[in-house]
Amino acid sequence: MKFKPPLNVAKQADVEAMGFTFTPEGQRPAKALKKMAEMREKMRSLMVMLETCTKCGNCAKQCHSYLGTEDFYNFPAARAELFRRVYKRYFTWSGKIFGRFVGAEDLNEETLAKWITYFYQCNECRRCARYCPFGIDTAEITIIARHILTEIGLVPKFMQGVGVNLIKTGNNMMIPKAAMIDSAEFMEDEIREETGVDVKISIDKPNSDVLYIPSSADFFSNIDTTIGAAKMFHALGVNWTIPSRVLEAGNFGLLFNFRIMQEHNGRLKAAAQELGASLVLQGECGHGWRAARMYTNGLSGPTPFRLRHILEYCDEHLGELPLKKLPMRVTLHDPCNYVRAGGIVEQPRRILRACVEEFVELTPNREDTFCCGGGSGVLMDEMYDIRMKLGWMKAEQVRAVGDIDYLAMPCSICKAQLPPVMKHYGLVNFEMGGVMDIVGKALVLKKKETGEQGVISKQNSVQLER
Amino acid sequence: MGYLNVKGNQVEVDEDGFMVDPELWNVDIVEIFAKLEGVEALTENHWKVINYLRDYFKQFGIAPMIRKLCKETGFTLKEIYALFPSGPAKGACKLAGLPKPTGCV
Amino acid sequence: MLFFIGQILPYIAAAVFLIGIGWRITKWLRVPVPFELTLYHTTKSNWGRVPAIGREFVLFDSLRRGDKRLWLWAWLLHVSLAMIIVGHIVGIYFLTHQFTIIGLSEEASSRMSAWIGSICGAVFFAALIVLFYRRTAIPEVKQLSDPADYFDLGLLLAIVITGMHMRLTSHVVDLPAVRAYLGGLFTLHPIPIPQDWIFISHFTLVNILLIYFPFSKLIHMAGFFVNRAMITQLPPVYPSPRGVSRTITFTKEAANHEI
Numbered sequence: 067m068k069f070k071p072p073l074n075v076a077k078q079a080d081v082e083a084m085g086f087t088f089t090p091e092g093q094r095p096a097k098a099l100k101k102m103a104e105m106r107e108k109m110r111s112l113m114v115m116l117e118t119c120t121k122c123g124n125c126a127k128q129c130h131s132y133l134g135t136e137d138f139y140n141f142p143a144a145r146a147e148l149f150r151r152v153y154k155r156y157f158t159w160s161g162k163i164f165g166r167f168v169g170a171e172d173l174n175e176e177t178l179a180k181w182i183t184y185f186y187q188c189n190e191c192r193r194c195a196r197y198c199p200f201g202i203d204t205a206e207i208t209i210i211a212r213h214i215l216t217e218i219g220l221v222p223k224f225m226q227g228v229g230v231n232l233i234k235t236g237n238n239m240m241i242p243k244a245a246m247i248d249s250a251e252f253m254e255d256e257i258r259e260e261t262g263v264d265v266k267i268s269i270d271k272p273n274s275d276v277l278y279i280p281s282s283a284d285f286f287s288n289i290d291t292t293i294g295a296a297k298m299f300h301a302l303g304v305n306w307t308i309p310s311r312v313l314e315a316g317n318f319g320l321l322f323n324f325r326i327m328q329e330h331n332g333r334l335k336a337a338a339q340e341l342g343a344s345l346v347l348q349g350e351c352g353h354g355w356r357a358a359r360m361y362t363n364g365l366s367g368p369t370p371f372r373l374r375h376i377l378e379y380c381d382e383h384l385g386e387l388p389l390k391k392l393p394m395r396v397t398l399h400d401p402c403n404y405v406r407a408g409g410i411v412e413q414p415r416r417i418l419r420a421c422v423e424e425f426v427e428l429t430p431n432r433e434d435t436f437c438c439g440g441g442s443g444v445l446m447d448e449m450y451d452i453r454m455k456l457g458w459m460k461a462e463q464v465r466a467v468g469d470i471d472y473l474a475m476p477c478s479i480c481k482a483q484l485p486p487v488m489k490h491y492g493l494v495n496f497e498m499g500g501v502m503d504i505v506g507k508a509l510v511l512k513k514k515e516t517g518e519q520g521v522i523s524k525q526n527s528v529q530l531e532r
Numbered sequence: 533m534g535y536l537n538v539k540g541n542q543v544e545v546d547e548d549g550f551m552v553d554p555e556l557w558n559v560d561i562v563e564i565f566a567k568l569e570g571v572e573a574l575t576e577n578h579w580k581v582i583n584y585l586r587d588y589f590k591q592f593g594i595a596p597m598i599r600k601l602c603k604e605t606g607f608t609l610k611e612i613y614a615l616f617p618s619g620p621a622k623g624a625c626k627l628a629g630l631p632k633p634t635g636c637v
Numbered sequence: 638m639l640f641f642i643g644q645i646l647p648y649i650a651a652a653v654f655l656i657g658i659g660w661r662i663t664k665w666l667r668v669p670v671p672f673e674l675t676l677y678h679t680t681k682s683n684w685g686r687v688p689a690i691g692r693e694f695v696l697f698d699s700l701r702r703g704d705k706r707l708w709l710w711a712w713l714l715h716v717s718l719a720m721i722i723v724g725h726i727v728g729i730y731f732l733t734h735q736f737t738i739i740g741l742s743e744e745a746s747s748r749m750s751a752w753i754g755s756i757c758g759a760v761f762f763a764a765l766i767v768l769f770y771r772r773t774a775i776p777e778v779k780q781l782s783d784p785a786d787y788f789d790l791g792l793l794l795a796i797v798i799t800g801m802h803m804r805l806t807s808h809v810v811d812l813p814a815v816r817a818y819l820g821g822l823f824t825l826h827p828i829p830i831p832q833d834w835i836f837i838s839h840f841t842l843v844n845i846l847l848i849y850f851p852f853s854k855l856i857h858m859a860g861f862f863v864n865r866a867m868i869t870q871l872p873p874v875y876p877s878p879r880g881v882s883r884t885i886t887f888t889k890e891a892a893n894h895e896i
Contacts, residue, residue: 074547110668111867117661118860121786122711123778124703144781160785160852168853169783195676197703199693199711200861201868203676223547227634238635245592252600283636287598287621316636363873364671373875407675409872433677445636447548447622478636
């Protein structure tokens with residue numbers, strides 16, 4: 067029986083619309099093997115991680131994907147086995163000679179169907195690597211497998227849609243510049259209505275010192291995050307702008323193809339140079355942060371600007387912000403790409419503690435936290451049931467923490483995934499949003515006319531090096 | 533991908549049921565979409581949202597921010613969900629013939 | 638036949654083992670790491686990685702964080718194996734009199750050597766049995782395993798059984814003869830292997846293991862270090878005027894898009 071992936075796979079026309087070649091069925095295994103050979107020469111992680119696994123199985127009980135779906139292939143080592151078995155067969159002596167004895171298997175269309183099914187049920191959260199005695203990172207294998215699948219034209223429709231938008235406009239939602247300006251003006255109106263203060267949100271302002279790169283969803287559904295960031299910049303008197311050519315921190319290329327990732331990453335550099343910024347701040351976007359921080363060197367070469375995250379920046383300047391603590395009980399969902407090798411572990415906690423009266427931790431937290439279930443772009447509508455299962459561990463964590471007023475989740479994919487997950491598991495008595503949203507709500511902005519003593523007079527003397 | 537039969541014309545929709553060519557939108561399609569989306573009857577309120585979406589899309593080529601949609605039409609987000617069970621992005625935009633908002637939404 | 642097993646096979650085994658592992662590691666290290674893979678770093682310098690990796694190497698922290706029973710038996714297996722290897726080298730070279738340096742008599746030293754060896758052998762044996770059982774009893778691990786996984790454990794069990802036979806039964810091993818024979822191999826002046834069938838089986842099984850080693854998952858011995866070195870790399874710092882020494886491009890044909 068032919069194995070059927072639970073997601074919509076892009077058709078030929080779609081694949082070609084993205085600038086990729088479509089490979090007809092039957093020719094795919096051969097092409098995939100060629101790509102595997104290529105990747106093997108390009109990335110050390112592939113060989114080492116595939117060859118070092120001793121099948122101890124420690125990763126099983128630590129993966130939210132396996133625990134939620136109870137599907138054998140979602141067990142990290144088993145997921146990697148889908149790749150490893152083929153790798154052994156064609157690239158190792160023991161596999162070529164001993165075949166099934168060492169678990170080597172041929173690559174055929176059935177295997178490719180399993181690949182696209184299971185590599186898109188890995189959230190690339192890297193929790194397994196924390197519990198693996200060797201530190202084998204199943205996310206690396208997933209990323210490379212997805213890259214190979216895309217190169218042979220096997221890509222989910224969802225990814226293809228985002229890919230095309232990203233290539234055409236530099237953001238996932240295909241927001242054109244005119245709409246960005248209109249949205250920015252709307253947000254300025256909202257802020258004015260709420261606080262009476264004129265906070266400017268500029269797009270493509272030349273000679274800016276700081277470039278803020280939000281996630282495009284922050285211009286559509288999560289506007290409180292953008293508003294919060296804008297208020298903070300205003301309070302600190304920063305000369306900042308948002309670039310229209312790269313209104314997307316979230317480099318979806320990381321999630322399915324290195325070529326697209328490289329292209330989008332290049333936009334970042336071009337935008338910073340064009341607008342003259344010396345500091346680029348990534349907004350609340352998990353994968354965007356990982357792609358920018360870990361991949362910019364390799365993808366785009368020398369990088370002349372400083373690259374930080376908005377939460378790092380906010381944390382550094384926390385003392386200068388006039389904050390009034392909100393009477394809320396807040397907990398934090400640590401996005402995977404922040405705590406597992408993102409370096410943003412304590413900052414959101416410090417920020418939240420300064421902005422709300424009561425902050426409680428989920429258990430486990432920090433590097434051991436569970437993924438929201440939407441990681442690596444698993445946001446397809448047709449996979450709704452699977453997504454709810456992937457989010458099960460997170461829902462249990464939130465349930466265990468008791469009554470809360472707000473769940474802070476500083477990542478756009480989490481903001482898209484967790485509301486339906488929480489609703490599905492009956493956890494409805496709280497608000498959800500980003501960390502900058504809370505900062506925005508807690509900030510006390512003084513009107514210019516009232517001749518403030520406080521923050522706004524510091525307008526032009528803020529030293530960015532601090 | 534499939535086709536919807538709209539008064540004798542075949543209109544192409546994608547895997548999620550959204551129109552492939554927004555130019556082909558007309559009133560008849562809205563009724564068909566409404567049935568598929570579980571909207572029993574199209575009231576004035578429905579049309580207010582749909583028309584606003586169409587105008588914004590014509591002007592800017594994209595769906596408006598959700599909060600702006602709420603403000604300009606005078607409905608709360610809850611009310612919009614009551615009108616369009618799948619919500620503003622996946623429900624109202626579909627009926628208004630807009631392409632599906634993609635990415636982290 | 639005995640000539641081949643005693644004087645040719647050991648050299649083949651040693652060569653395949655050393656060259657095999659060296660070749661595998663070289664193959665890995667030749668491929669670049671284009672993007673920093675840091676999983677978690679807690680150190681400020683590259684050398685700071687050494688204690689972090691060392692700690693994981695000695696204590697198996699990641700396993701302990703997960704499944705405590707697996708940690709116990711995997712750890713005991715590796716620790717007893719290490720003790721056995723050291724014990725063989727020291728015990729055979731000093732003819733079990735190694736503890737005379739701490740003031741014991743030759744008799745007492747032999748007895749101590751025997752005790753420690755037997756305990757380590759027993760622990761190693763028990764750990765292998767537990768891990769073998771685990772591999773059949775836990776459903777997901779069973780489904781994941783290949784015949785090769787069982788073979789590895791089986792081979793090690795055969796080695797430890799033949800070894801323990803020499804230790805625990807009334808079978809008396811001519812230790813000076815063994816020492817002379819092994820010395821001959823190391824000094825490249827091989828002499829005929831002692832005609833002790835248990836010893837011959839034990840030694841031959843070890844040689845088979847050495848030949849099999851570089852082609853199996855036992856390479857995790859080297860993989861541990863190479864992988865951990867990669868994932869404890871320092872994360873990049875921006876601005877980075879040099880970038881990495883080569884920019885990676887993924888295909889020759891660049892997608893023709895306007896940026």
